[in-house]
Amino acid sequence: MLIGAILKGKGTDVATVRPQATVTELLAVLAEHNIGAVVVSEDGSSIMGIVSERDVVRRLHDRGPGVLSSPVSSIMTAEVRTCPPDANVDDLRQTMTTHRIRHVPVVDGERLAGIVSIGDVVKSAIETLETEKAYLVDYLHR
Numbered sequence: 001m002l003i004g005a006i007l008k009g010k011g012t013d014v015a016t017v018r019p020q021a022t023v024t025e026l027l028a029v030l031a032e033h034n035i036g037a038v039v040v041s042e043d044g045s046s047i048m049g050i051v052s053e054r055d056v057v058r059r060l061h062d063r064g065p066g067v068l069s070s071p072v073s074s075i076m077t078a079e080v081r082t083c084p085p086d087a088n089v090d091d092l093r094q095t096m097t098t099h100r101i102r103h104v105p106v107v108d109g110e111r112l113a114g115i116v117s118i119g120d121v122v123k124s125a126i127e128t129l130e131t132e133k134a135y136l137v138d139y140l141h142r
Contacts, residue, residue: 004085019073049076
């Protein structure tokens with residue numbers, strides 16, 4: 001299965017936040033969309049970084065409550081692993097597991113085309129296994 005198939009099912013909307021937004025504003029976006037990470041982007045289509053709930057918690061622990069008024073750019077991960085829509089889901093699952101990454105932006109050319117989470121990847125693996133099981137059960141009952 002390809003990443004593009006996951007995006008067809010879940011959609012291509014990606015929550016973004018500008019790098020100069022405060023961490024408090026970031027938290028509002030995370031809560032509003034009930035998500036765990038957002039892409040940091042100046043224009044909504046390019047990627048400057050990614051920031052997650054974990055980044056906030058770690059910086060809050062390191063720096064204290066003052067981090068809440070800091071810009072998102074001060075806590076984001078600037079080196080973002082991305083994948084194209086034609087990437088293989090199994091390969092991405094391995095990469096996410098190996099590097100302990102929970103969210104990967106999908107880039108089509110230079111444009112942000114979606115985002116997949118580890119949950120999306122696991123869900124697709126389960127669906128594939130259930131489909132294979134159904135075929136095998138059907139085959140055995142013929």
